[in-house]
Amino acid sequence: MKNNIAILALFLAVAISTASASDYNPAAKQKKPIALVGGTIHTVSGAVIENGTVVFDKGKIISLGVNIVIPDDAERMNVAGKHVFPGLIDAANNLGLSEVSLGAPGTVDAAEVGLINPNVRAEVAVNPESEHIPVARSGGVTVVVTYPGGGLISGLAAAMMMDGWTWEDMTLQSGVGLVITWPSMVFSPSPFSQQTRESWRENRDNNLRSIREAFADARAYMNAKKAGQGRGVPYHDVDPRWAAMIPVLEGKMPVLVNAAEITQIQSAIHWAEQENVKLVLVGGRDAWRISDQLKTAKIPVIFTDVQNGPNRRWEDFDQVFKTASMLSKAGVPFCITGDRSGPNARNLPHHAANAAAYGLAKDEALRSITLYPAQILGIADRVGSLEVGKDATLLVTTGDILEITTNVEQAFIQGKKLDMRDKHKNLYDKYKEKYRQLSEE
Numbered sequence: 001m002k003n004n005i006a007i008l009a010l011f012l013a014v015a016i017s018t019a020s021a022s023d024y025n026p027a028a029k030q031k032k033p034i035a036l037v038g039g040t041i042h043t044v045s046g047a048v049i050e051n052g053t054v055v056f057d058k059g060k061i062i063s064l065g066v067n068i069v070i071p072d073d074a075e076r077m078n079v080a081g082k083h084v085f086p087g088l089i090d091a092a093n094n095l096g097l098s099e100v101s102l103g104a105p106g107t108v109d110a111a112e113v114g115l116i117n118p119n120v121r122a123e124v125a126v127n128p129e130s131e132h133i134p135v136a137r138s139g140g141v142t143v144v145v146t147y148p149g150g151g152l153i154s155g156l157a158a159a160m161m162m163d164g165w166t167w168e169d170m171t172l173q174s175g176v177g178l179v180i181t182w183p184s185m186v187f188s189p190s191p192f193s194q195q196t197r198e199s200w201r202e203n204r205d206n207n208l209r210s211i212r213e214a215f216a217d218a219r220a221y222m223n224a225k226k227a228g229q230g231r232g233v234p235y236h237d238v239d240p241r242w243a244a245m246i247p248v249l250e251g252k253m254p255v256l257v258n259a260a261e262i263t264q265i266q267s268a269i270h271w272a273e274q275e276n277v278k279l280v281l282v283g284g285r286d287a288w289r290i291s292d293q294l295k296t297a298k299i300p301v302i303f304t305d306v307q308n309g310p311n312r313r314w315e316d317f318d319q320v321f322k323t324a325s326m327l328s329k330a331g332v333p334f335c336i337t338g339d340r341s342g343p344n345a346r347n348l349p350h351h352a353a354n355a356a357a358y359g360l361a362k363d364e365a366l367r368s369i370t371l372y373p374a375q376i377l378g379i380a381d382r383v384g385s386l387e388v389g390k391d392a393t394l395l396v397t398t399g400d401i402l403e404i405t406t407n408v409e410q411a412f413i414q415g416k417k418l419d420m421r422d423k424h425k426n427l428y429d430k431y432k433e434k435y436r437q438l439s440e441e
Contacts, residue, residue, distance in 0.1 A: 024134045024422065026165045030415030033057040033071045036396065038080035044371050045385035054084055056392030059414035064386060077396075077410075085366075085401050086386050087142025087393040087411065088348050089159075091302045091335050091373035092256075092282055095136060095144045095342035096126030096160060096167075111150025115207070116214045119244040120155025122148045123174050126167045132342040134422035137162045139346030140401055140408045142393050143172060143383055145373070147179050147256070147340075152211055154179040156244060157256060159379050161393070163413045176377045177256035177280060178248050183207040185263035208267075215275055218245035254278040254378075256302070261311075262286040269297060280376060284334075285311055288323045291330035300333040300376040304340055306351040318358055324368065325359030335372035336365075353402040365402060391415075 034056055041049040041064060054064040055074065063069070070076065099107035109125040126146055136144065142162050148155035156175045164170035183204045187197050195203075221242035228236045247253035255272065259265045260283040272279035281287060284301040287294060294301065308320045316322075327334045336355060338348045348369055356365035374384025382391045392415040399406040411418045 023426075024419045026128075026163050026169065027413070027416035027418050030057065030059055030392070030417075033062070033074035034392075034412075034415065034417070035070045035074045035076050036079045036084055037070070037076055038078055039082045039084045039396065041084045041386060042086075042366065042401075043386040044086055044367055045387055051080075052084075054386065054392075054394070056412070056415050059392055059416070061386060061388050061390055061392050063388060079396050082409065083397045083399060083401070083406075084386070085140070085395045085397060086370045086384055087395055087413065088140045088369045088401070089335075089373040089379075089384060090136070090141050090144045090337050090345050090348050090369075091377060092147055092157075092304055092337045092340050093144045093342060093345055094147060094149065094340065095132050095345050096128075096130050096146055096170075097122065097148070098342055099127065099130055099132070111148065111154065113150070115151040115210055116153045116241065117148070117151055117155050118153045118178055118214070118218070118242075119240040120148045121158065121174060122146045122155060123158035123160060123167050123171045126158075126160055126170060128164055128166055128170060130342065131423050132345065133162050134419070135343070135424055136345040137411050137418055138408055138420060138422050138425070139348060140395050140397070140411070141345050141348050142395070142411055142413050143379075144345060145176060145377060149179075149181075152181055152183070152207055153214055154181065159377060161413050163416060163418055172382065173379050175244075175247065175253060176379065177254045178245065179282075180211065180255050180257045180268075182257050182259040182264050182268045184261065185267050186261055208271075211271070214241075215245070215249075215277075218242040219249055222246050222249055248277055251276075251278060254280045256280050256282050258282045260285040262289050265290065266293075269293065269299065272299075273297075285320065285323070287332065287334075288319075288326040288330075291327060291332050294327075294332045295330055298333070300335070301327060302337055302373070302376065303327065303334055304337050306336060306354050307339075307347075321354055321358035322360075324355035324365075325361075328360055328364050333372070333376060334368065335376055336368040337373070349401050350404060353404070356402060362402065 036054045041052040052066050053068050055062050094110050097110040112120050145157050145159050147157045157177050157179050158174045159172040159176050160170045161172050187200050224236040255277050257268045259268045280300050282302045284303050287301045303324055310319045336352050338344055338351050352365040352369045356362050371384040374380035383393050393413050395408050396410040397406050397408050
């Protein structure tokens with residue numbers, strides 16, 4: 001009993017501590033031009049500029065290059081010997097939706113009940129006070145595409161900036177894709193489950209039918225609403241679920257389909273062709289096995305969890321490590337993300353670096369966490385590379401962002417100079433002081 005009480009007290013303490021406001025203040029809007037002078041500028045979309053300068057004002061890059069004119073009222077920051085990169089983009093995560101999963105359910109808002117929830121918007125549930133946000137910034141991640149979870153059609157993912165007082169401040173773009181989890185096509189009985197092959201097959205078929213029926217209902221709703229614009233046609237009541245799917249049916253928004261195993265992927269591709277919708281594959285462990293099909297269909301892959309082991313006994317030990325390289329060489333549009341958890345978003349550059357160590361060209365590895373996710377998710381006009389007119393969302397680092405020894409010294413989001421403190425750094429300083437005091441005793 002005493003142990004149970006102690007455990008409950010610990011869980012309550014964690015829940016209370018995580019519910020309190022973060023110590024890190026969102027940045028104020030940029031008030032005057034800022035010039036980063038003398039650094040190595042990695043534009044990503046173009047050449048690397050040695051001893052270059054980046055100037056940005058009102059949140060936008062206004063010039064970059066060598067020997068450029070700097071406004072008289074600009075704040076000059078000497079970044080000689082440093083590197084300037086575009087902010088990193090994590091293309092699939094639940095950051096902001098889940099804080100403490102064990103013992104503190106009040107900090108988790110990652111999924112809705114029910115199977116079909118296309119109208120769920122991830123951004124409205126994001127917690128701006130999450131301790132994971134400043135930690136992600138310290139890892140160079142400035143934009144995270146936050147996914148809702150649960151059910152079959154989970155809702156709309158949103159591109160979120162890692163700074164802001166409210167979720168409205170943080171939202172770079174809502175509705176970047178409709179998240180769908182595709183049913184497994186292979187029976188894999190759990191040792192803890194009594195499910196038979198027949199019941200599994202029935203459940204799978206029911207789930208596939210539910211997805212198809214949802215799209216049929218949404219298409220019928222879209223047609224009815226369009227017809228309702230005509231004179232003399234009765235008004236059709238608004239249904240938020242099907243209204244949220246209209247951009248998908250019109251080809252303005254992709255479906256982000258979670259699928260890993262080859263038959264699962266092929267089933268999703270066949271369905272997308274039948275529905276005539278834009279498909280983006282999320283996960284894609286077996287994507288290398290059908291790279292020709294993906295290239296022909298121009299289906300992008302958001303490849304998750306590079307740092308993992310093989311999926312089958314006969315696969316090479318490094319299959320997951322080299323999959324990104326194989327997709328790149330096959331001409332499949334792709335990007336790399338991490339393990340999709342908020343606390344580990346900071347590790348995004350290490351996943352890309354691991355892919356580079358196993359055959360992916362280094363410049364491609366950098367694009368896979370900057371420009372490529374921006375292009376796949378329709379936000380490349382704002383972020384993903386350093387170009388005049390784009391958002392001044394960028395990093396100043398001590399070295400190559402793909403090297404684990406590199407530190408991010410400063411990050412900017414839309415020209416705002418961010419508070420670079422985080423919980424990890426504060427704990428480091430705290431215990432550094434502890435041992436300093438002990439050394440004096």
